[in-house]
Amino acid sequence: MKKIAIVGAGFSGAVIARELAQKGYIVTVFENREQVGGNSYSYVDKDTGITVHKYGPHIFHTDNERAWEYMTRFCTMMPYINRVKSTVGGKVYSLPINLHTINQFFDKAMSPNEAKAFVATLSDPRIDEPANFEEQALKLLGSGLYEAFFKGYTIKQWGVDPKSLPASILKRLPVRFNYDDNYFAHKYQGMPKDGYTDIVSSMLNHPNITVKLSTFFSKDMIDEYEHVFYSGPIDAFFDYELGRLGYRTLDFVMEKADGDFQGCAVMNYGDENVPYTRISEHKHFTPWEKHDQTLYFKEYSRLCTQNDIPYYPIRQTQEQEMLKQYVSKANNETKVTFVGRLGTYRYLDMDVTIKEALEVADLFLEKQTAPAFVVDPLA
Numbered sequence: 001m002k003k004i005a006i007v008g009a010g011f012s013g014a015v016i017a018r019e020l021a022q023k024g025y026i027v028t029v030f031e032n033r034e035q036v037g038g039n040s041y042s043y044v045d046k047d048t049g050i051t052v053h054k055y056g057p058h059i060f061h062t063d064n065e066r067a068w069e070y071m072t073r074f075c076t077m078m079p080y081i082n083r084v085k086s087t088v089g090g091k092v093y094s095l096p097i098n099l100h101t102i103n104q105f106f107d108k109a110m111s112p113n114e115a116k117a118f119v120a121t122l123s124d125p126r127i128d129e130p131a132n133f134e135e136q137a138l139k140l141l142g143s144g145l146y147e148a149f150f151k152g153y154t155i156k157q158w159g160v161d162p163k164s165l166p167a168s169i170l171k172r173l174p175v176r177f178n179y180d181d182n183y184f185a186h187k188y189q190g191m192p193k194d195g196y197t198d199i200v201s202s203m204l205n206h207p208n209i210t211v212k213l214s215t216f217f218s219k220d221m222i223d224e225y226e227h228v229f230y231s232g233p234i235d236a237f238f239d240y241e242l243g244r245l246g247y248r249t250l251d252f253v254m255e256k257a258d259g260d261f262q263g264c265a266v267m268n269y270g271d272e273n274v275p276y277t278r279i280s281e282h283k284h285f286t287p288w289e290k291h292d293q294t295l296y297f298k299e300y301s302r303l304c305t306q307n308d309i310p311y312y313p314i315r316q317t318q319e320q321e322m323l324k325q326y327v328s329k330a331n332n333e334t335k336v337t338f339v340g341r342l343g344t345y346r347y348l349d350m351d352v353t354i355k356e357a358l359e360v361a362d363l364f365l366e367k368q369t370a371p372a373f374v375v376d377p378l379a
Contacts, residue, residue, distance in 0.1 A: 001026045003224065007217045008231030010038020011350060012340030012357045014203040015070070016229050019361035021208035028210045028225075030217040035197065036204060038231075039311070040350065042195035048256070048293045050283045051195050055309065056250055056299065057266060057280045058196055061184040062351030068188040070354055074202040078288055080191035082183040086268040088148045095268060096183060097141075097149060098176040105148065112177040119145075119175060133165035140173045152272035157301045158248065164316070186351075191285055222335055227370065229360065231340035233310060234326050234377075242326060245345055246319045247310035251300040261296045276300050313345045323377060330372045337370040344377040 006013045009031035017027045039055040059082045084095040093101045122142025130136035137146040154162050235245045265284035281296040304310050341348045364370045
């Protein structure tokens with residue numbers, strides 16, 4: 001039987017493992033943490049019975065029918081709409097910016113057409129071709145909405161001046177001229193009834209799959225396998241010999257209370273002088289459950305250091321140059337395919353992660369081999 005090694009037991013690794021195991025491959029999954037699930041790991045708090053997303057909120061949303069159908073093979077998906085609020089200047093607004101937000105912010109009662117015309121007048125006339133994120137926002141939104149909902153939050157989230165971020169981040173007007181406050185605009189949206197860890201565990205529950213927890217994979221093991229699918233950090237694979245790629249990491253401070261702390265799952269804090277970016281109250285992610293107590297998490301973003309968990313790839317000029325060099329080295333690997341958020345140094349939502357993992361498995365099953373990258377990390 002042909003042996004496959006998979007490094008990482010998050011969604012990328014679990015999907016590929018399952019697809020190959022079903023076709024008769026003997027798959028060993030190496031996971032350096034004590035549990036499966038990657039950053040989507042969830043658990044039930046013993047004291048309150050609340051499902052906690054340990055590494056931050058995860059809401060499944062997609063337009064990709066295959067990804068949705070694949071997920072729902074392994075779980076009961078409950079209806080869930082993410083309705084995010086933002087506290088700015090002592091007031092609470094709905095996100096994304098919609099007609100309610102605009103009317104409340106400017107103390108008006110405009111119709112959709114009136115609001116469109118009004119927002120158009122807010123554009124900074126001095127900006128013709130925006131050179132950065134801030135100029136793009138000022139051109140699309142004007143200073144009031146930008147400073148309230150984007151500037152402070154962006155500085156806290158990314159630790160940089162918005163002038164140093166590319167204009168391409170904000171490609172179109174981030175405003176809805178109706179009262180739709182569904183944070184996502186995807187066809188399929190939901191929350192797994194029993195959490196994300198249960199899904200990944202179900203994917204890995206196959207007689208041809210062996211999961212080794214708290215176990216590191218080393219490169220000298222590659223020749224023991226027909227192929228390796230690597231979802232760890234690409235720079236770690238090469239022992240950081242070209243340097244460390246930059247990431248943002250998150251710190252969560254958990255607090256417990258009786259009743260309901262904030263009345264919603266996610267509350268952003270747009271003011272720069274508030275040190276955390278948002279507070280998530282996890283019992284609101286499972287509205288079909290009832291809990292007398294509550295757990296809420298203040299979320300702080302900072303630069304990732306050597307012993308931190310990497311969350312968001314920074315991907316600015318310095319990182320892009322280093323990434324090019326790592327990709328060049330990776331392309332010399334004939335038995336390793338780099339997958340997922342860390343393996344390709346890209347920010348990926350869960351649905352994209354699953355879609356790409358399925359495509360990687362499809363290609364390997366068809367060709368009996370796979371290149372270093374099925375999706376170009378530099379694209």
